[in-house]
Amino acid sequence: MTFQWNVIWENLPRFLDGALMTIWLSVVTMIIAIPGGLVLAFMRLSRFKAISLLAASFVEFFRATPLILQIYWVYYVLPAYFDVRLSQITTAIVGLSCNISAFNSETFRSGIVSIRKGQWNAGRAIGMSDYQIMLHIVLPQAVLRILPALATTWVSLFKDTSLVSIISVADLSYVSLKIRSETYRILEVLTAMAVIYWLMGYPQAKIVDWLHRRYKVAE
Amino acid sequence: MNNSKSTQRVGSEHKPILSFENVSKRYDTLQALSNVSLNVNRGEVVCLIGPSGSGKSTLLRCANALETLDGGKVLFDGAVVDVRNPSSARGVRQRMGMVFQNFELFPHLTAERNITIGLTTVLKLDAAIAKERAHRLLAKVGLSDKARSYASALSGGQQQRVAIARALAMEPALILFDEPTSALDPETIGEVLSVMKALADEGMTMVVVTHEMDFARRVGDWVVVFDKGKIIEQGPPHRIFEEAAVERTRDFLGNLGWHGESADDKISPTQAKKSKPIRGKNAKRKN
Numbered sequence: 001m002t003f004q005w006n007v008i009w010e011n012l013p014r015f016l017d018g019a020l021m022t023i024w025l026s027v028v029t030m031i032i033a034i035p036g037g038l039v040l041a042f043m044r045l046s047r048f049k050a051i052s053l054l055a056a057s058f059v060e061f062f063r064a065t066p067l068i069l070q071i072y073w074v075y076y077v078l079p080a081y082f083d084v085r086l087s088q089i090t091t092a093i094v095g096l097s098c099n100i101s102a103f104n105s106e107t108f109r110s111g112i113v114s115i116r117k118g119q120w121n122a123g124r125a126i127g128m129s130d131y132q133i134m135l136h137i138v139l140p141q142a143v144l145r146i147l148p149a150l151a152t153t154w155v156s157l158f159k160d161t162s163l164v165s166i167i168s169v170a171d172l173s174y175v176s177l178k179i180r181s182e183t184y185r186i187l188e189v190l191t192a193m194a195v196i197y198w199l200m201g202y203p204q205a206k207i208v209d210w211l212h213r214r215y216k217v218a219e
Numbered sequence: 220m221n222n223s224k225s226t227q228r229v230g231s232e233h234k235p236i237l238s239f240e241n242v243s244k245r246y247d248t249l250q251a252l253s254n255v256s257l258n259v260n261r262g263e264v265v266c267l268i269g270p271s272g273s274g275k276s277t278l279l280r281c282a283n284a285l286e287t288l289d290g291g292k293v294l295f296d297g298a299v300v301d302v303r304n305p306s307s308a309r310g311v312r313q314r315m316g317m318v319f320q321n322f323e324l325f326p327h328l329t330a331e332r333n334i335t336i337g338l339t340t341v342l343k344l345d346a347a348i349a350k351e352r353a354h355r356l357l358a359k360v361g362l363s364d365k366a367r368s369y370a371s372a373l374s375g376g377q378q379q380r381v382a383i384a385r386a387l388a389m390e391p392a393l394i395l396f397d398e399p400t401s402a403l404d405p406e407t408i409g410e411v412l413s414v415m416k417a418l419a420d421e422g423m424t425m426v427v428v429t430h431e432m433d434f435a436r437r438v439g440d441w442v443v444v445f446d447k448g449k450i451i452e453q454g455p456p457h458r459i460f461e462e463a464a465v466e467r468t469r470d471f472l473g474n475l476g477w478h479g480e481s482a483d484d485k486i487s488p489t490q491a492k493k494s495k496p497i498r499g500k501n502a503k504r505k506n
Binding site (some may be wrong): 121124126127129132141144 | 280324325337
């Protein structure tokens, strides 16, 4: 068996473009899914039953169905039934953002409810409104507490972006599989793909470990 | 009924700043308060004593609208405290400080920021003015050097002193203390009591739920004894501690090691922490 690693070197710029797309998708998704998750968490904590139920249904749908189905759904069902036509990249971002928002909302919610009642009372006792307490007292503490969980979600997201290759978004997976089908160098291409994902993913995983140690709740 | 025939209550020539009128509060099956009526006058230090679970802390939380009432009403400075009206409740709380058993400092903020946060967000004071006030108050509670410390770097006594400074910063008309020394190590109780004593000497109106009988007797102007959600007796400290009329009061004090004998009257509050017998027994009961 002979290897032809030159296939990789010749296509390196394409691999790197794919890697850039993977990073871009992850970043944009997270930028949307953090406020998105926060809004869903607040809705779910709302004292108005209808709002809370709406958010709960959204979250439970996206948490309990596979991401690949969600991406297909946005890609095929939205245009067919609702006449909403999105570009592939927009479709990918919408699908990923809904999914990650749902996960983030649960993370935020658990962080917010983990702040003990005494902190609310202390804020109230100096005359702060519930909104001010949430903004200045509860949320900052909650975010510190959930940083490790958010980082874990980020790492999953980074790998899960590979699923958007099914709708021809040119991320690292899509590009790799395309190069494979053009060159038939399966082993070389999959190895290169693994190496690039690992080179990007490993430092992130290490950062998550560090965050877990650094922000471990000490109380 | 509040005034004993021999003693004029502090500030009783004016209308009380805080009054509870037939206040009742239920938690499921527990009647936490039943028909409690009590007045607090301006400049007075009112100490609420009694066994754990007798309703003292619940009454404090009713005062600043942290609890809904099941009956009766609370009047602060002549106006009804309305729990269901958030903005009026906030107005009351702004002028009524509260110090908690577990300090409840904001752990993500420095001592200084713990004090200024209410000033900048609630009173909308300028940051520089707020900061200056924080430093003045930290000096007052003896913690000038801790402005930049977080709660995790402070002892319990220091945290509680910051919490007192935080309450003072709002320039309240009255401060509620909910067992302010119950969560403290014995060595740091004295420093907190000294700060409270100093406030009392300045004429601050204070309502103190406490198990520190020394403090209640020496600093309190009026002592109120609770049992099972009711006030069973109230009066000036010397009467409660030396000639309690109600047997349950005598039992309660007796269980704490108090037998109608006053300790040395001359002990200062800082030395008070060394008078072990009373608190020692009390601490064991609490834990």
